[in-house]
Each structure stands twice: as C-alpha cells, then as structure tokens.
Amino acid sequence: MTRDAIIKVRGLRNQFGRQVVHDNLDLDVWRGEVLGIVGGSGTGKSVLLRTIVGLNRPAAGSIEVLGADVLNGSREERLTAEKRWGVAFQDGALFSSLSVLQNVMAPMREHLNLSPALMRSLGQLKISLVGLPPLACGKLPSELSGGMRKRASLARALALDPEIVFLDEPTAGLDPIGAAAYDDLIGELKRSLGLTVFMVTHDLDSLYAICDRIAVLAEKRVLVTGPIEGMTDVDHPWVQEYFTGPRARAAQAKT
Numbered sequence: 200m201t202r203d204a205i206i207k208v209r210g211l212r213n214q215f216g217r218q219v220v221h222d223n224l225d226l227d228v229w230r231g232e233v234l235g236i237v238g239g240s241g242t243g244k245s246v247l248l249r250t251i252v253g254l255n256r257p258a259a260g261s262i263e264v265l266g267a268d269v270l271n272g273s274r275e276e277r278l279t280a281e282k283r284w285g286v287a288f289q290d291g292a293l294f295s296s297l298s299v300l301q302n303v304m305a306p307m308r309e310h311l312n313l314s315p316a317l318m319r320s321l322g323q324l325k326i327s328l329v330g331l332p333p334l335a336c337g338k339l340p341s342e343l344s345g346g347m348r349k350r351a352s353l354a355r356a357l358a359l360d361p362e363i364v365f366l367d368e369p370t371a372g373l374d375p376i377g378a379a380a381y382d383d384l385i386g387e388l389k390r391s392l393g394l395t396v397f398m399v400t401h402d403l404d405s406l407y408a409i410c411d412r413i414a415v416l417a418e419k420r421v422l423v424t425g426p427i428e429g430m431t432d433v434d435h436p437w438v439q440e441y442f443t444g445p446r447a448r449a450a451q452a453k454t
Contacts (some may be wrong), residue, residue, distance in 0.1 A: 213250060242416040
C-alpha cells in the first residue's frame with residue numbers, strides 16, 4: 200500500500216450553535232486503504248464524513264481530496280473531484296420513486312454524456328458487481344430488504360468508477376451473516392478495483408475483518424490512528440473499554 204495521502208484534513212472545526220463537535224482535527228487517509236472511523240456517541244463520525252464530501256460547511260480548517268481544495272477551490276475543481284468519489288449512506292438514501300437501475304444511472308445522467316443504452320448496461324454491471332441479482336434492477340427501494348438496499352446504494356456509489364468510497368455505518372441493522380457478507384464484498388471490491396474506503400462504523404467485526412487502519416474520534420479530534428492491533432495500547436478510557444471488552448475479544452477471535 201502506497202503511503203500517498205489522498206485525503207488531507209487539517210485544523211477542522213465543526214460547530215453547530217454553541218456545540219463544538221470537532222476542534223483542530225487533523226486526518227490523513229492513505230491511497231488503497233480501508234480506514235475505519237470509530238468513536239463514542241456524539242463524537243461526530245458521520246459529521247466528519249459529511250464535511251469531507253461537502254454536505255457540511257465547517258467553521259474552520261482545510262480539506263484536500265485527490266489534490267483538490269474542496270472547501271475553497273473553484274466550482275470546476277470541486278465538481279471534478281466529486282466525480283472521483285462515491286458515497287453510500289447508512290439508510291441508502293436511494294430515490295424512492297426510481298428503480299434500482301434508475302438510481303444507479305442517476306450519477307451517470309448528471310455527470311456523463313452517454314447514450315441511454317450504454318448507461319443501462321453500465322448500471323446493470325454495477326448492480327451485478329455488488330452481488331444483486333438482475334431481477335433487482337427493476338425493483339423500487341421499498342421492495343428491497345435492508346441488506347439489498349445497502350448493496351444498491353453501494354452500486355450507485357460505484358456508478359462513476361470512483362477512486363474513493365465513503366461508507367456510513369454500512370453494516371448497521373444487518374444480521375451477522377449479512378454483515379459478514381457485506382464486509383467480504385467491500386474487501387473484494389477494494390482489491391479488484393483498487394478502492395480507498397473511508398468507513399464510519401461501530402462494528403468491531405468489520406474493523407477486524409477489513410480495516411487496514413483505525414482512526415479514533417475523541418475529545419473533538421482524531422485521538423489516534425493506527426492498525427487495530429495497537430489500539431489496546433492506547434491509554435484512553437473509551438479506547439480501552441471499546442477495544443478490550445468482550446465484544447472486541449469475540450471479534451478478534453474470528454480473525
């Protein structure tokens with residue numbers, strides 16, 4: 200894995216009214232890694248993701264993604280960078296009135312100048328890539344199970360062949376078998392497509408199964424980053440409780 204930081208966050212401050220969520224937060228994400236973002240309730244894991252992808256404007260700081268200044272760069276620079284990442288939100292965030300195939304084709308319609316036939320073929324390919332059957336193409340999100348919606352959301356995130364995929368609690372609400380299958384899928388896609396994965400999660404099984412590094416949010420900043428094996432050496436109450444508790448021991452035993 201090349202130590203090439205394709206996401207650089209410096210001095211980030213997120214504040215909502217009087218509530219300061221992040222203060223002077225720094226983070227690097229390396230090309231080709233799966234980075235797991237963890238932290239206690241209220242530490243702003245999803246807020247950090249949404250800020251990096253431009254859905255939340257921070258009070259201070261800088262964010263560079265794939266060499267582009269996503270906060271202060273030109274609109275053209277920003278749009279060019281956006282085409283190089285995909286996002287799958289926790290609830291899928293699919294368009295309820297569109298079929299799965301139409302959802303996956305939506306980014307193509309917005310950003311690419313392709314014929315409808317080619318977009319359909321590419322959309323079907325992405326849907327197949329995430330393990331959904333051809334029958335899923337014509338279904339509405341409401342007709343899918345939770346696990347299938349998550350895969351459909353991932354297919355849409357892959358629509359433009361991104362270099363980075365952002366995942367927000369991808370295994371939340373899934374049964375253990377479905378969560379393990381999703382982890383396997385992410386690991387396979389990372390290897391086959393050369394993806395960099397920024398994953399907000401609380402799932403210890405996912406952290407042990409597919410993450411190359413962990414970034415712990417605490418005290419309004421990134422407290423520590425590193426491989427999961429070193430987390431038990433971090434002298435911080437939350438980190439110790441999270442990574443040495445019974446669930447962590449059970450997750451480690453599976454690896």
